[in-house]
Amino acid sequence: MSQACSKSKFQFEKITKGRVINFTRPFFSRRSFELDAETMKHYIGIALQFITLVFLPLLIIWQLNFGFKLIYMPMLTVVGIIVFMIGTKLRG
16 A cells, blocks of 8 residues: 555544445435435425416416407417316326
């Protein structure tokens, strides 16, 4: 064993204060990463549903106050339904 190797080993033991660290195990487990991804999907789904539930009444108010071509109302309602369904799938 060279002097440089033993010196680095000594420094490592000094940094870790004598604790044994297993480097064969990853620092984050795959299971916790999957849970984090599921949580993120859940929050994105909630956000999509919230945006849809806020946007559709605002669309009706905009139509009543300012008016726009009537064909836009069913098209935007279908878009809202699709966005809401995507949010539901992400949450489920």
